[in-house]
Amino acid sequence: MAVASPLSPWSSFRSFICTTNNSDEMSLITVTGYPASGKSTRASQLKAFLDSRHNNVLLLSDHSLNISRDVYSDSRAEKAARGTLFSSMQRLMSPNAILIVDAPNYIKGFRYQMYCAARELKLRVCTIHVVAKDEQCREWNAARSDGEKYTNETLENLMQRYEEPSSMVRWDSPLFTVLWSDEQMPLQAIWEAISEGTVKPPNSGTVAVSKAPSDALLTLEKTALSIITELMNIQDGYGGTVKLSAQIQLPPRRLTLPELQRLKRQFVQVHKKAITLGTVEKGSVDWDENKIAHKFVVYLEEHLKH
Numbered sequence: 001m002a003v004a005s006p007l008s009p010w011s012s013f014r015s016f017i018c019t020t021n022n023s024d025e026m027s028l029i030t031v032t033g034y035p036a037s038g039k040s041t042r043a044s045q046l047k048a049f050l051d052s053r054h055n056n057v058l059l060l061s062d063h064s065l066n067i068s069r070d071v072y073s074d075s076r077a078e079k080a081a082r083g084t085l086f087s088s089m090q091r092l093m094s095p096n097a098i099l100i101v102d103a104p105n106y107i108k109g110f111r112y113q114m115y116c117a118a119r120e121l122k123l124r125v126c127t128i129h130v131v132a133k134d135e136q137c138r139e140w141n142a143a144r145s146d147g148e149k150y151t152n153e154t155l156e157n158l159m160q161r162y163e164e165p166s167s168m169v170r171w172d173s174p175l176f177t178v179l180w181s182d183e184q185m186p187l188q189a190i191w192e193a194i195s196e197g198t199v200k201p202p203n204s205g206t207v208a209v210s211k212a213p214s215d216a217l218l219t220l221e222k223t224a225l226s227i228i229t230e231l232m233n234i235q236d237g238y239g240g241t242v243k244l245s246a247q248i249q250l251p252p253r254r255l256t257l258p259e260l261q262r263l264k265r266q267f268v269q270v271h272k273k274a275i276t277l278g279t280v281e282k283g284s285v286d287w288d289e290n291k292i293a294h295k296f297v298v299y300l301e302e303h304l305k306h
């Protein structure tokens with residue numbers, strides 16, 4: 001995988017600057033991602049862009065609420081902190097405000113609650129998923145000097161518990177995925193989602209969005225899933241029908257299903273954006289089963305701990 005250089009947070013919005021104001025957009029933007037994945041960096045980048053288009057952009061975060069990192073190592077304190085975040089969010093949501101909620105927002109059910117609260121007020125919503133590899137988050141966390149460092153244990157814990165957003169469910173959509181290596185955020189598309197997107201009526205349930213995934217997305221999911229199933233079967237002595245054209249070098253220890261599932265989720269997330277946008281990443285030609293299998297095997301070899 002290519003190693004990207006650190007991005008410059010301000011480089012991507014300059015071309016969109018204009019001075020539209022006094023609009024009646026009301027919206028909730030939920031930022032989510034791993035701990036120390038760059039959520040606040042992206043949230044302030046987004047706020048700077050939106051400030052040039054709207055006169056009431058608010059940013060709510062653990063930091064602005066003085067919520068300490070320690071809450072994430074104590075489930076009761078964490079629950080109370082989520083309550084504080086939620087009530088502040090409700091207080092700040094208003095006509096003519098764009099509210100960005102920059103917090104871990106890693107629990108699916110919590111994002112759903114936020115979505116319902118926004119719909120009650122007929123706000124437009126969108127979710128920004130900031131994606132960084134585990135290793136990158138560890139590195140950024142270790143290097144941070146802003147007093148917001150997580151302990152290693154809390155960091156690992158939060159990464160394990162993270163529930164990824166999905167564009168297939170209403171409460172996470174529209175979903176914008178921003179990779180740690182992306183120089184640009186999709187600022188214009190986010191603006192359109194919150195200023196022109198559909199305002200969903202309250203209380204119309206939680207069913208999945210009807211839009212079908214592309215074949216490529218399904219193949220990506222299915223192929224990665226069949227590989228981890230096969231690996232578990234082989235490890236448990238059930239053998240397996242080896243369909244892969246690639247061989248895999250495994251670490252000399254037992255692999256666990258949760259770790260394989262986590263790597264699968266990350267792998268899918270990393271490649272989903274290219275597929276949904278119809279763009280092609282450097283080095284990949286298409287998305288057939290064999291090529292995906294090969295990419296996933298390489299990904300596993302790179303990321304499985306020895």
Ligand SMILES: Nc1ncnc2c1ncn2[C@@H]1O[C@H](COP(=O)(O)OP(=O)(O)OP(=O)(O)O)[C@@H](O)[C@H]1O
Pocket residue numbers: 005006007033034035036037038039040041042103104140141143144145146148180
């Ligand atoms: N793209 C990037 N390039 C280089 N460094 C980055 C990048 N994104 C974030 N960082 C660094 O990583 C650290 C964490 O960034 P940031 O606060 O944006 O993450 P976060 O996800 O909001 O963290 P938290 O989970 O603590 O809220 C900071 O020290 C920041 O400077």
